[in-house]
Amino acid sequence: MYYSYIADTKTFNVVYFGRKVIMPDMNIKFAFLGAGNIAKAIIGGLLENGLVDALDVFVYDTDNEKYKSDIMCRVNCCSSAEEAVSAADLVVFALKPSVISSAAKAIADNVENYRNKTYLSVAAAVSTDFICRCLGADVAVIRTMPNTPLLLGKGAVAVSRNMFVSDKLFSYVCRLLSGISVISVIDETLMDRIVSVNGSxxxxxxxxxxxxxxxxxxxxxxxxxxxxxxxxxxxxxxxxxxxxxxxxxxxxxxxxxxxxxxxxxxxxxxxxxxxxxxxxxxxxxxxxxxxxxxxxxxxx
CATH class of the missing domain: 1.10.3730.10 (ProC C-terminal domain-like)
Structure with a gap:
């Protein structure tokens, strides 16, 4: 039984959703660039709560040792970022802020249909505009600020989006995140300030x-x-x-x-x-x- 908070995407309020997260069938596949602790926490929570299918999750990390964890053994571990991104509809930048620029530019150079994908960042201080510029296109970007208690399913995640993310998709992502944490939807102008509230x-x-x-x-x-x-x-x-x-x-x-x-x-x-x-x-x-x-x- 899950108790979750769902975002009202039009007013940026957080609304109590109820006893269980009910997911619409959107057939979305996920690429995680980076297989560190936050990525493992998100993937593990989504799988454990039955919110996504392991076959729909693709992961790439430059450190292949990270593929040996129990969680990563359940999903598709890829040999390149391009392989993971090409297979996915939603791309999660689970990377350090300093690495996102090069990762995004590599996607733009090597993935043919990258403009049609949605991107989600878990990195502090990385704006949706920055990701769009690195990709060289106006694409749908969701920005989040999680915190480390997410590793125990006790996290608090702030969420915002740019104008290219549809209400339907944003609601879907908010429902996913609310299945593994408490979420609060805020305007992106507050995201740098929210780091002091939940991130740190x-x-x-x-x-x-x-x-x-x-x-x-x-x-x-x-x-x-x-x-x-x-x-x-x-x-x-x-x-x-x-x-x-x-x-x-x-x-x-x-x-x-x-x-x-x-x-x-x-x-x-x-x-x-x-x-x-x-x-x-x-x-x-x-x-x-x-x-x-x-x-x-x-x-x-």
């Missing part, structure tokens, strides 16, 4: 967890005991945000008795400007994403 944010949580764990251990609490309690406390707090129906300020107040222990801790956070530090960190993340986008454009 798992690292913020890891840092907060580690800081709590180190503080607990420094007070003599056994590492394993503290870890279990911290992890569940974080999970529980997030569940309260999602399901309690209360706003965050109220939830904080509910835990903070006057003169109590929680208020003592929160006072230190306030004194050390915790909220503004988080904001500054996210702005720094966004600034770097925008710089990367400019660097990619210049290196075209």
């Amino acid at each position: 944010s798992p690292a913020y949580v890891y840092l907060f967890y580690k800081s709590m764990l180190d503080a607990a251990v420094s007070q003599g609490v056994p590492d394993d005991k503290a870890s279990a309690l911290i992890i569940q406390s974080i999970k529980g707090a997030l569940a309260m945000i999602e399901h309690s129906g209360k706003d965050v300020s109220t939830l904080i107040k509910d835990v903070s008795s006057p003169g109590g222990t929680t208020l003592a801790a929160l006072s230190v956070f306030e004194e050390k400007k915790f909220a503004s530090t988080v904001c500054e960190a996210m702005l720094a993340c966004t600034k770097r994403a925008e710089e990367m986008a400019q660097e990619i454009e210049k290196g075209e």
Whole structure:
């Protein structure tokens, strides 16, 4: 049973879809250029949830060792990018941003019907316009920003598109992604900013967890005991945000008795400007994403 979020492609809102992802029969074949962790997470999730057929997935990576994973052994591993792309309708650039330009230009040079395909990027700071320019054509491009919890089927993916992607195809891709993650459809002008919201944010949580764990251990609490309690406390707090129906300020107040222990801790956070530090960190993340986008454009 899957609980998914489906994008309303006309308003860029995210709408609760229901209990199970129902896929239309579009007979689409997929090419993945790159077989790294994100590619494996997407392919594995799609196969595990029965959203695509393994025979409809074609993969190419310059490192043939990556073909030896259990997931890759189930799909069509190709000897060249051209072979994978030629067989597919939707081409996924699961590559580092610096490699996408050369990969796209190779497709334009070697694949006869490349203009009729749809392209999807999972790379940060790579715009749909950039991919079109590298391909030398106005083609349908979907831009996504996933995050690493996708590896466990717990990802959060931001999605946008250019004007050449049809509503029908975009809805189909959103349904696919919603079968393996929570998705949010946004305007592409926000994609560089969204990196700080979901792309990099798992690292913020890891840092907060580690800081709590180190503080607990420094007070003599056994590492394993503290870890279990911290992890569940974080999970529980997030569940309260999602399901309690209360706003965050109220939830904080509910835990903070006057003169109590929680208020003592929160006072230190306030004194050390915790909220503004988080904001500054996210702005720094966004600034770097925008710089990367400019660097990619210049290196075209």
